[in-house]
Amino acid sequence: MAESDNIVVETAEKIFADLADPQTINNDKNNSWQAPLWQALSEAGLPLAWVPDDLGGSGASLADGFALLNAAGRFAVAVPLAETMLAGWLLAQAGIAAPEGEMTIVPASPKDRITLDADGALSGRARGVPFAKAAKHFAVLAHGKDGAVIALVDASKGRIESGLNVGYDHSDTVTLDKVQPITIKPAPEGFEQTNLMLMGGVARSLQIAGALEAMLDISVRYSNERVAFEKKISKFQAVQHNLARLAGESAAALAAATSAADAIANAKSFNDEVYLEAASAKIRCAEAAEKGGSIAHQVHGAIGFTMEHILHRYSLRALAWRDDFGSESHWAVELGKLVATRGADELWPLVASR
Amino acid sequence: MTAALRFDPIRLPEKCEQLRKEVRAFLAEEIAAGTFDPNKPNREDTDAPEFSRRVGAKGWLGMTWPKKYGGQERSFLERYVVTEEMRVANAPTRRFFVADRQSGPVLLKYAPEHIKMEILPRICRGEICFAIGMSEPNSGSDLFAAKTRATKTDGGYLINGTKIWTSSAHIADYMIAIFRTSPPTKENRRHGLTQFLVKMKQPGIKVNPIGQITGQYEFNEVVFTDHFIPDDHVLGEVDGAWKQATSELAYERSGPERFLETYYVLTELVRAVGPNPDTRSAEGIGRLVAQLHTMRRMSVSVAGMLQAGKEPVVEASIVKDIGTVWEQQLPHRVRDLAAFVEETATNRETLERQLDFAIKTAPKLTIQGGTTEVLRGIIARGLGLR
Ligand SMILES: Cc1cc2nc3c(=O)[nH]c(=O)nc-3n(C[C@H](O)[C@H](O)[C@H](O)COP(=O)(O)OP(=O)(O)OC[C@H]3O[C@@H](n4cnc5c(N)ncnc54)[C@H](O)[C@@H]3O)c2cc1C
Numbered sequence: 001m002a003e004s005d006n007i008v009v010e011t012a013e014k015i016f017a018d019l020a021d022p023q024t025i026n027n028d029k030n031n032s033w034q035a036p037l038w039q040a041l042s043e044a045g046l047p048l049a050w051v052p053d054d055l056g057g058s059g060a061s062l063a064d065g066f067a068l069l070n071a072a073g074r075f076a077v078a079v080p081l082a083e084t085m086l087a088g089w090l091l092a093q094a095g096i097a098a099p100e101g102e103m104t105i106v107p108a109s110p111k112d113r114i115t116l117d118a119d120g121a122l123s124g125r126a127r128g129v130p131f132a133k134a135a136k137h138f139a140v141l142a143h144g145k146d147g148a149v150i151a152l153v154d155a156s157k158g159r160i161e162s163g164l165n166v167g168y169d170h171s172d173t174v175t176l177d178k179v180q181p182i183t184i185k186p187a188p189e190g191f192e193q194t195n196l197m198l199m200g201g202v203a204r205s206l207q208i209a210g211a212l213e214a215m216l217d218i219s220v221r222y223s224n225e226r227v228a229f230e231k232k233i234s235k236f237q238a239v240q241h242n243l244a245r246l247a248g249e250s251a252a253a254l255a256a257a258t259s260a261a262d263a264i265a266n267a268k269s270f271n272d273e274v275y276l277e278a279a280s281a282k283i284r285c286a287e288a289a290e291k292g293g294s295i296a297h298q299v300h301g302a303i304g305f306t307m308e309h310i311l312h313r314y315s316l317r318a319l320a321w322r323d324d325f326g327s328e329s330h331w332a333v334e335l336g337k338l339v340a341t342r343g344a345d346e347l348w349p350l351v352a353s354r
Numbered sequence: 355m356t357a358a359l360r361f362d363p364i365r366l367p368e369k370c371e372q373l374r375k376e377v378r379a380f381l382a383e384e385i386a387a388g389t390f391d392p393n394k395p396n397r398e399d400t401d402a403p404e405f406s407r408r409v410g411a412k413g414w415l416g417m418t419w420p421k422k423y424g425g426q427e428r429s430f431l432e433r434y435v436v437t438e439e440m441r442v443a444n445a446p447t448r449r450f451f452v453a454d455r456q457s458g459p460v461l462l463k464y465a466p467e468h469i470k471m472e473i474l475p476r477i478c479r480g481e482i483c484f485a486i487g488m489s490e491p492n493s494g495s496d497l498f499a500a501k502t503r504a505t506k507t508d509g510g511y512l513i514n515g516t517k518i519w520t521s522s523a524h525i526a527d528y529m530i531a532i533f534r535t536s537p538p539t540k541e542n543r544r545h546g547l548t549q550f551l552v553k554m555k556q557p558g559i560k561v562n563p564i565g566q567i568t569g570q571y572e573f574n575e576v577v578f579t580d581h582f583i584p585d586d587h588v589l590g591e592v593d594g595a596w597k598q599a600t601s602e603l604a605y606e607r608s609g610p611e612r613f614l615e616t617y618y619v620l621t622e623l624v625r626a627v628g629p630n631p632d633t634r635s636a637e638g639i640g641r642l643v644a645q646l647h648t649m650r651r652m653s654v655s656v657a658g659m660l661q662a663g664k665e666p667v668v669e670a671s672i673v674k675d676i677g678t679v680w681e682q683q684l685p686h687r688v689r690d691l692a693a694f695v696e697e698t699a700t701n702r703e704t705l706e707r708q709l710d711f712a713i714k715t716a717p718k719l720t721i722q723g724g725t726t727e728v729l730r731g732i733i734a735r736g737l738g739l740r
Contacts (some may be wrong), residue, residue, distance in 0.1 A: 007364075241727065245675075247737055254360070255655060276647060330548040332641045336635065337631065354651075
């Protein structure tokens with residue numbers, strides 16, 4: 001994704017560089033950096049990037065929003081930017097205007113279900129909802145007897161059990177017990193929970209790819225500084241080969257994620273080709289997070305295993321992001337079933353469709 | 355970010371899709387006519403001269419080259435589509451593939467005009483086969499250790515020495531080879547190698563076949579004894595072959611042939627598990643498809659870079675590294691999953707026969723065209739580590 005010629009990304013990168021420099025964040029034990037960062041992002045209209053002007057957002061294209069998420073991954077930004085963007089996007093699918101402030105998506109896992117009761121109330125439980133505790137509103141996808149609905153819910157109406165994911169970010173359990181939404185509308189024809197999960201999965205893929213780019217960058221830099229046996233460790237062939245593999249994993253993650261983003265941005269519907277792209281991105285990026293992250297730690301030795309070093313902010317978050325909106329095992333099973341249903345002779349035509 | 359490598363999500367243009375349909379239709383006809391069996395990758399296909407000519411007649415060889423040499427002036431992306439369809443169908447491409455991918459482009463860049471006019475149209479017609487003469491008994495990864503000598507004589511050079519692992523030398527009409535014209539210098543051990551066009555089946559060349567562990571014959575030893583090569587068969591700069599050899603690598607390393615060589619076992623596994631796979635099979639297939647899809651998107655992206663006139667040496671090396679490691683593991687992963695296939699699967703025997711061959715093929719995949727270790731060295735250089 002183009003970095004320099006994209007005004008949305010440029011704006012975001014400038015804000016991240018000023019207010020979310022990982023080293024500063026790392027040394028700030030009270031998270032006092034979060035409020036000013038969120039304020040700057042909000043003033044730039046970034047959390048509501050995917051919400052059209054007439055629904056209160058800044059109306060950026062899907063493509064620009066995806067590029068923004070990739071940049072957010074490069075800074076391992078720990079504020080609910082991706083979540084609020086996705087929530088705004090979901091609400092906009094049903095023509096619901098987005099409120100101000102932090103939002104998140106309910107449910108965030110393909111297995112969890114929220115149901116719409118006959119009296120118009122929402123009930124159900126959703127685990128692993130990112131930043132639910134920080135959110136003022138939830139964008140909810142629920143199932144009623146007439147199909148899928150999209151609702152805006154006041155977050156204080158839900159019961160939240162706090163949790164932390166592997167990356168030390170909030171990942172909470174949200175229970176809705178006969179909650180009346182602020183607004184509720186039918187989802188567009190054909191819109192299903194799978195679409196939301198694929199969209200969320202691509203968002204996470206772009207963030208993982210960004211984190212891997214950052215890990216490659218700091219690992220290369222570290223290997224050129226650290227001296228052992230009177231040489232920079234970057235001069236040892238074994239270290240070079242590890243970094244070459246990390247570069248490969250980072251490149252694969254970025255290629256899969258940007259390809260899926262491009263597919264969604266240009267598709268009219270979530271057809272099989274988009275499904276292939278989005279599911280593949282989540283699977284491959286999760287694999288890259290595992291392989292790439294372990295190499296980045298290997299290159300850094302013990303220092304990278306400390307809370308004082310910034311590496312874990314990328315590596316653990318990339319690992320944590322694997323779990324949101326369906327893990328790679330989930331999507332692999334689903335993609336495998338799709339391929340099997342289409343049949344052996346349709347596999348290559350599917351792969352070669354783009 | 356200093357180290358970031360970009361793989362833009364290139365889409366194949368509409369005319370590629372049209373071409374893809376034509377290639378599929380052509381291959382379906384060839385299969386129906388019994389030219390080859392797509393389910394039998396282990397056949398001996400060294401000699402499929404008529405098939406080569408028919409591919410040439412379609413205009414699918416030398417596709418990107420100038421029309422005056424018999425080419426079609428089409429894009430790299432169109433050539434890409436033809437290559438991948440041929441690979442996936444297991445078509446017998448060995449006779450023309452090296453010339454189309456590598457030797458032709460080298461001649462286009464470095465051969466004198468009259469040689470281009472003589473040879474390139476024949477490659478485009480699918481009439482001639484090329485071999486690559488780089489490796490020697492004591493020089494593989496370390497190309498600059500090559501010793502086979504080209505000694506200046508009246509009107510040309512006399513060649514003495516041995517090339518080895520030369521694929522298809524036994525059926526080749528020509529070889530593009532590097533020979534030593536001078537010793538390396540103290541400052542530059544890469545100095546002193548020159549690229550030559552060798553006409554095979556001439557006095558002073560003896561080709562000895564070498565069997566491979568798959569049971570096939572593809573490799574050869576090629577022994578030169580006072581073999582004469584005329585001056586106008588020198589390609590490019592005398593003593594400067596190393597520059598020429600490295601700039602061609604992006605073409606050799608990032609194509610679909612670098613991850614599709616064992617692909618057929620995946621199709622066959624999907625056939626064997628049927629429409630309702632158990633969870634383990636579904637997950638295994640899903641992961642393999644996601645990995646394949648990702649590599650293909652990277653490879654298409656590199657084809658787009660080549661089309662745009664770039665020299666993506668590092669990106670191409672990454673695609674070859676990831677791609678060949680994948681195609682090497684693929685038969686083993688499919689074997690894991692095939693353990694759960696019902697005894698009654700109608701294609702069980704085909705799958706087993708294919709796995710047997712793919713597992714024997716696998717070890718070579720990360721060696722041919724430059725080993726994994728050498729590629730990772732190139733990537734490391736691209737990252738600024740050396
Ligand atoms: C199927 C097949 C077809 C081939 N066809 C052709 C052909 O048509 N023409 C042709 O010229 N050649 C051909 N080759 C030869 C191929 O290019 C060489 O095998 C390859 O370059 C490796 O050289 P080598 O076999 O001499 O191994 P070596 O160079 O001896 O390498 C042995 C091992 O040492 C490692 N190694 C070597 N140097 C280094 C280093 N600096 N750092 C780290 N590790 C190192 C290698 O990676 C490898 O693992 C073919 C090979 C195969 C398998």
